[in-house]
Amino acid sequence: MIVLASAPSAGETWLSWVLMVAAALASGLLLAGPALRRRYPAAWWMCIGYPAACIRVARTWRPLMAGCGLAVSRKAALTVVSGLVGNGAPPPQPRVPRRGAVRLAPGGFWFLVRLLPGQVPEDFVNAAPAMAHDWEVHAVRVTTWKPGVVRIAAMAADPLKDPRIPKQRGAERLLRVVVGVLETGTQWVFDLRHIPHWLIVGATRSGKSTLINALVAGLAPQPVALVGIDCKGGMELSLYGPRLSALATNRAQAVKLLAALVDETQDRMELCRADRVRNIWGLADDKRPVPIVVIVDEIAELFLIAGRSEKDEAQAAATALVRLAQLGAALGVYLVVAGQRVGSDLGPGVTALRAQLGGRVCHRVADPGTAEMTLGDLNPDALQAAQSIAPEDAGTAVLASADGWERARSRLVSEEEAESIAAEYAHLTPYLPALADGAGGFTVHLERLDRDE
Numbered sequence: 199m200i201v202l203a204s205a206p207s208a209g210e211t212w213l214s215w216v217l218m219v220a221a222a223l224a225s226g227l228l229l230a231g232p233a234l235r236r237r238y239p240a241a242w243w244m245c246i247g248y249p250a251a252c253i254r255v256a257r258t259w260r261p262l263m264a265g266c267g268l269a270v271s272r273k274a275a276l277t278v279v280s281g282l283v284g285n286g287a288p289p290p291q292p293r294v295p296r297r298g299a300v301r302l303a304p305g306g307f308w309f310l311v312r313l314l315p316g317q318v319p320e321d322f323v324n325a326a327p328a329m330a331h332d333w334e335v336h337a338v339r340v341t342t343w344k345p346g347v348v349r350i351a352a353m354a355a356d357p358l359k360d361p362r363i364p365k366q367r368g369a370e371r372l373l374r375v376v377v378g379v380l381e382t383g384t385q386w387v388f389d390l391r392h393i394p395h396w397l398i399v400g401a402t403r404s405g406k407s408t409l410i411n412a413l414v415a416g417l418a419p420q421p422v423a424l425v426g427i428d429c430k431g432g433m434e435l436s437l438y439g440p441r442l443s444a445l446a447t448n449r450a451q452a453v454k455l456l457a458a459l460v461d462e463t464q465d466r467m468e469l470c471r472a473d474r475v476r477n478i479w480g481l482a483d484d485k486r487p488v489p490i491v492v493i494v495d496e497i498a499e500l501f502l503i504a505g506r507s508e509k510d511e512a513q514a515a516a517t518a519l520v521r522l523a524q525l526g527a528a529l530g531v532y533l534v535v536a537g538q539r540v541g542s543d544l545g546p547g548v549t550a551l552r553a554q555l556g557g558r559v560c561h562r563v564a565d566p567g568t569a570e571m572t573l574g575d576l577n578p579d580a581l582q583a584a585q586s587i588a589p590e591d592a593g594t595a596v597l598a599s600a601d602g603w604e605r606a607r608s609r610l611v612s613e614e615e616a617e618s619i620a621a622e623y624a625h626l627t628p629y630l631p632a633l634a635d636g637a638g639g640f641t642v643h644l645e646r647l648d649r650d651e
């Protein structure tokens with residue numbers, strides 16, 4: 199056989215040049231890609247990540263819907279007719295839900311989907327993990343857009359990995375604190391006047407105390423009394439010592455302090471009744487008692503019992519906490535309770551207390567049961583998100599309330615920062631005679647709050 203070598207034509211030369219340049223560009227992009235992506239994440243997502251995601255969604259939509267059981271087969275009759283008419287052509291494919299255009303969002307994308315007859319949004323919520331895997335994104339959230347239409351939003355990377363905490367904007371409102379950032383990039387706000395009582399759950403070193411620190415740091419400059427119950431010897435809350443109106447560091451002290459707080463709420467109730475108002479906010483400014491935020495770090499230390507004598511103490515603490523939660527919201531007493539577990543194994547009182555704490559924060563937990571106890575009675579679909587928090591993401595949590603659920607990450611407040619904040623605002627620590635009179639060994643600060651300042 200003879201092979202004829204001929205000089206390449208002009209067209210071929212041109213083609214090989216184009217190919218070479220394309221190959222050089224592609225390999226350059228591959229090499230510099232990770233650096234560019236880290237340096238300019240937004241531009242990277244817009245120019246490369248998002249178009250790639252669009253292609254991926256378009257390619258996988260039909261098999262994905264079929265795989266998740268969201269495709270509806272055509273009528274059997276139609277299949278038979280097409281088999282007869284089509285002469286062995288493949289039968290018509292099952293119908294899949296119609297999808298709108300994939301829209302660009304910061305760090306992600308979203309689109310709308312019309313449900314097929316017989317489908318509910320929950321079917322798509324259940325399919326969300328499969329979508330996230332197929333599209334190689336961090337997470338997919340499904341929400342109802344309007345009846346019959348769901349909105350599917352995907353986030354390429356976890357925005358809480360390296361969050362930028364938005365600054366508090368505008369004047370600080372009483373009992374409202376920015377404690378971190380939500381997954382959407384907006385402020386994570388604790389507003390105790392909106393949701394008065396909170397339960398914060400998480401395994402050891404999941405970020406509970408850090409969240410409490412952020413909350414106390416935000417409350418310290420406000421005219422509120424802070425009361426701590428930290429039965430692990432006060433290790434966590436003593437950082438804020440000078441700014442706390444009272445701090446109980448063991449169970450005996452805690453029981454006395456809680457009893458004093460219950461008495462205080464009863465006095466406030468009298469005050470409101472005499473003035474014929476329904477809560478302390480209806481009172482005149484000069485008569486209104488100072489709001490009290492009661493912080494309990496590690497509820498188990500308060501509830502777990504070893505012997506008979508401890509049983510009465512634990513019972514008393516539980517009863518007082520439930521009482522405070524029931525009466526507190528209207529009377530300016532707010533509860534923030536943190537613990538590793540909130541199961542009924544801690545005692546009979548804990549279930550009643552849990553029911554009273556409307557705001558829920560679930561950090562990484564050791565077992566699914568705890569996540570379920572924290573979030574389940576409010577929001578079953580938040581469970582999945584709570585259980586996928588990794589140990590290295592301390593401070594990341596799922597929040598749930600009657601309004602819905604969200605992922606968020608707290609602001610890391612260092613020990614030095616906490617101490618300097620406590621020292622700076624120590625002069626604001628209110629004088630609470632009720633707590634001082636019941637002085638049962640817990641530390642009480644008697645500096646008077648100068649309201650004229």
Ligand SMILES: Nc1ncnc2c1ncn2[C@@H]1O[C@H](COP(=O)(O)OP(=O)(O)O)[C@@H](O)[C@H]1O
Pocket residue numbers: 400401402403404405406407408409592593594607608609610
């Ligand atoms: N929001 C956060 N961002 C970064 N790191 C955090 C955050 N929250 C907690 N951590 C890290 O996790 C550690 C343990 O947190 P901590 O609040 O003491 O956990 P817990 O009270 O649940 O045992 C902290 O020392 C800190 O290093």
Ligand SMILES: [Mg+2]
Pocket residue numbers: 406407434495
């Ligand atoms: Mg802790």
